[in-house]
Amino acid sequence: MMPAIYLEAIVLTLGVLLVLMEAFSNSEEKTPVAWLGIVGLTFVFILTFFTANDLSASPYSAFYHADFRAIFFKRFALLTTIVVLVLSIEYRGVVQKYVFGSRPQAGLGEFYALPVFTCAGLMWMASAVDFIMIFVSLELVTISFYILVAYMRRNAGSLEAGVKYLILSALSTGFFVYGITWIYGVTGQTSLEKIGAILLGLKVSHGPLLFGFMLVLTGLGFKIACAPFQIWVPDVYQGAPTPVTAFLSVGSKAAGFIVLMRVAEVFLPVPWINHKAVTILVALAALSLLYGNLAAMPQHNLKRLMAYSSIAHAGYILIAVACIGSRYANIAVSFYLAGYLLMTLLTFLVMAAVANQAGGDDIVHFNGLGKRSPYLAFAMLAAMASLAGIPLTVGFFGKFLIFYVAYEKGQFLLMGIGVLTVAAGFYYYFKVVRAMYWKEPADDTPVRTSPLTGATIAALAFCIFFLGVYPAPVIRALEGPPSDNPRLLAR
Amino acid sequence: MIKDYLPILIQAVVAIGFAASALVVSIILGKAGKRNPTKDTAYECGMLPEGNAQPRFSVKFYQVAMLFILFDIEIVFMYPWAVVFREFVRAHHPVIFWSMLSFVSILTVGYVYAIKKGALDWKK
Amino acid sequence: MNLNDYLAVSGLLFAIGFAGVMLRRNIIIIFMCLELMLNAANLSLVAFSRFHVSAAGLPDYNGQMLVFFIITVAAAEVAVGLAVIVSLYRARRTTHVEDITSMKF
Secondary structure (H helix, E strand, C coil), X not given: CEECHHHHHHHHHXXXXXXXXXXXXXXXXXXXXXXXXXXXXXXXXXHHHHEECCCCCCCCCCCECCCHHHHHHHHHHHHHHHHHXXXXXXXXXXXXXXXXXXCCCCCHHHHHHHHHHHHHHHHHHHHECEHHHHHHHHHHHHHHHHHHHCCCCCCHXXXXXXXXXXXXXXXXXXHHHHHHHHHHHHHCCCEHHHHHHHHHCCCCCHHHHHHHHHHHHHHXXXXXXXXXXXXXXXXXXXXXXXXXXXXXXXXXXXXXXXXXXXXXXXHCCCHHHHHHHHHHHHHHHHHHHHHHHHHHCCCCEHHHHHHHHHHHHHHHHHXXXXXXXXXXXXXXXXXXXXXXXXXXXXXXXXXXXXXXXXXXXXXXXXXXXXXXXXXXHHHHHHHHHHHHCCCCCHHHHHHHHHHHHHHHCCCHHHHHHHHHHHHHHHHHHHHHHHHHHHCCCCCCCCCCCCHHHHHHHHHHHHHHHHHHHCCHHHHHHHHCCHHHCXXXXXX | CCHHHHHHHHHHHHHHHHHHHHHHHHHHHCCCCCCCHHHHCCCECCECCCCCCCCCCCXXXXXXXXXXXXXXXXXXHHHHHHXXXXXXXXXXCCHHXXXXXXXXXXXXXXXXXXXXXXXXXXXX | CCHHHHHHHHHHHHHHHHHHHHHCCEHHHHHHHHHHHHHHHHHHHHHHHHHCCCCCXXXXXXXXXXXXXXXXXXXXXXXXXXXXXXXXXXHHCCCEHHHCCCCCC
């Protein structure tokens, strides 16, 4: 059993190795960099199963917790990054077109190495329990996303997306840091655990503390892309390179949510904060659900549609965050995110493969995919069904858990809005399915994918159905050993 | 106390008044000059002006400046580290030495990368 | 000088920065205003740290450590951010937000 803190160290070393490999190798071919990244991250993924969960004795424990949830989210980050690298290999032709240097594949090496650093940041964030650590790992993720979003520097869309993301993300960082400042000013601590103890114990000044908490909530709202702070999402998702969009919608959101959970778990138990904070979280959730689902309806570009859908899913997860205190709120959030990872990454993989051939990612380009390549069309069908929340998919079980938690806490308003917006979701996800199966294709050539991409698509589609029928493995990984926790659903 | 500053106030009023009146008088009495391209060119001691008013800087300046800032600012961590170093090693563990070494080696990788990519090469 | 004076200045800086981000149209100036917001946080952190005196008469150094991290992160952000803005300028010959509208709803 090795300490969990080595995992990040290994990922970071891997990233450094990839950068050096890119700088020193004279080979024209850069794909080996991505391969090494995939192999290395898979190795670390296996290592997570041999990691000690307890770190109480280490000198890092004030900053760094390796509980079950942290390990779960580390695996989550690793898996996301692996799929993103696969996606980047599939997408390399487009990047090459917009980043030309002295050599044909110049600039591709860094495109494969940067996600590994982002992954290290996401993994640190999963364990961070101190505001200093949270801030630094959050910024590691954000700054590498600045580069990745604007990566195609001869493409106006990518650059614009980069600048928009840069300004709004830096603004959210400003709010977040200023919020931390006030919380530190009132409590004199940066460690979440100690802040929690002080809040429950001594008398602290209410106004400044609430002010700080609201600012932190605003900053995190940008990262998870929930409704009043969503302005950057559609443009950035559409303009960024497809692998980066996938990474942003899964990795960045998950990291935002784990920090939000850790912060909320400290502040929500305090009686005089609780009802105010819950009211705000309920409002954010309702706004995100309505805005995301309604604005997604008229979209024609699939990437933009996924952006609005991402806002809507943030709304669903926020329902569970507003219900913190219920026994299963934590599990509902994590399970929903795991499902979201599978279906979103699957959508983006199929999208990248189709866009390579058709030259665009509008819904029109999917016309007749069922005839051209039934395999890809079926995978897309699985992803869409799961995003909409049809039974037997992981998306359905995720939504079921969320609504169960909301029912337990008596959040009937949110349940009502949630159920209504799920119906709206059926409409726009079905638009894609209709294009694939009911429309005539523009040309009959089947879409070609590399074996690696094909295998990844198959694995993700399999997991969507497997976890939809038998979700126990994920839930067990979240709860820890079955002996010391009440089982969620006796199966 | 306030009285001592009265001369300064008077001077400020006179200065602003002079500037304003000079402008007003020139607008009232002066003829509005006709603009033409020759009149609008920059005056360079009678020579014909060449090139743009704003000279273009090579992007190299920007690159070197940015690299300088990035490496320069990292020193901020070494200062507190050096202050607590001796006490920490005595009380706890030499881990503090190795952590700084790993930090510096990551910086070195960045430096090597910058050299390899030709970011510090002025002639290129 | 007491704590409130420092906090007032810091709040003012934060407000100026935020107003600049919302009102100005030049990306470079918006970016400077963002840095101003971070520095507002730095100022109040140092003030809080200085006024949280421990029993031994020492200030609370946690806050000052966070300031160091904010400074380095801000430097990295500026390096990357300016690079993005410069390449946008080379591609579009503009640094005004009104001109960046190739994607619209």
